[in-house]
Amino acid sequence: MATKVFIVDDHYMVIEGIRSLLQNKRAIEWTGHATNAASCLSFLQHQLPDIILMDISMPDKSGIDLCKEVKEKYPSIFIIGLSTFNQQSFIQKMMENGASGYVLKNATQEELMEAIELVAKGKTYLSDEVSKVLRKQDDTHIVLTRREKEVLGLIAEGMTNNEIGGKLFISPSTVDTHRKNLLAKFEAKNTASLIRIAAQMQFI
């Protein structure tokens, strides 16, 4: 029985590319595509594919969120994340939300097929390149608490400890403590480098 594959990607060229890569494969049945999260979800009400290839960046909703939603509603569907860059944050969140694999858009036909076949069996596929990035950046993975994220965001907005304290109804001293913890977690020597690092790591 052929594996039913569906694809969600807002880039028409990528959809065409994958369709073309998969069209002669007997083991694959192309069930359709969507260019946004909403039409993906409405498609799933009528028909259930085995595997969804899902871009992480979409106009209406991030692939990260869509992945979670689909997995909650239809746990039997396996999801393979699809993206241009291999960024720790994206890959990790995608996998946390139930994806079974992650393929870069510069993958070859062979890699794509391998991913689909493995994932269809219920296994997990991560290309060497991706898993390397995941391992490497996992070491430098930074976990922020709810409050720290809030404070970080407000610092990035240009607010002082006093202003942030007023906004969050806490003492400026407390904000200062959070600030110090942020500096420590990011190993930043001052606000400037903190914000740069946080921005580069997609925290802001």
Added chain:
Amino acid sequence: MATKVFIVDDHYMVIEGIRSLLQNKRAIEWTGHATNAASCLSFLQHQLPDIILMDISMPDKSGIDLCKEVKEKYPSIFIIGLSTFNQQSFIQKMMENGASGYVLKNATQEELMEAIELVAKGKTYLSDEVSKVLRKQDDTHIVLTRREKEVLGLIAEGMTNNEIGGKLFISPSTVDTHRKNLLAKFEAKNTASLIRIAAQMQFI
């Protein structure tokens, strides 16, 4: 006579997608593809296409630079930039370096054909979406001097005025002046917002 099209993109899926989109067009002759700048340049030594579809992000060299190089060596070739996002900085630099058009990867087959046809005639193609972004962000365009860029970079590294002064062999007071000018140009109220804005505008 069919328009000879060549494509440079490190994403195999995009190459396949475009090939598939163009394959039935009589007006188009597919001459080949490359997944990096180097093999693109070596291809051009043997054969000259009319149009190159060129991704802006590539492993060995940015499309921006490749565009310039190709245009200098082979002025008769028209180049269409290809990218996932429409960011002012990329589009602008691409056009400055001699590109004749800029197409987003979520473009439809029609848009792509329109772009190729127009550009083949020596005209310029920018999709509505792209030209809108170009216009809008042109207003908020910030021009930094050489020194300001240097200082901004070093501030983002976490260096103080004193340290920057030492590094650039100028007085800390001078650094402070540049800093003030940066704050004014970015309309930032402090270092934190300066760095955030600069990061979001791709200055860092």
Added chain:
DNA sequence: CAAAAAATCATGGAAAAAGGGGAGTGAGAG
């Protein structure tokens, strides 16, 4: 429940940045 983690607050001093001035030099454009 007990331990761990997160969030709260404070004091006090040193360092750095912000905000406001003013001012001279050199290079290039008109």
Added chain:
DNA sequence: CTCTCACTCCCCTTTTTCCATGATTTTTTG
């Protein structure tokens, strides 16, 4: 030759951040 612009430099005051240190209270979680 004047005007503009980038770059250079300085002074002063206030504000904010950085650093060290210590402590209490929630909240989460095994």
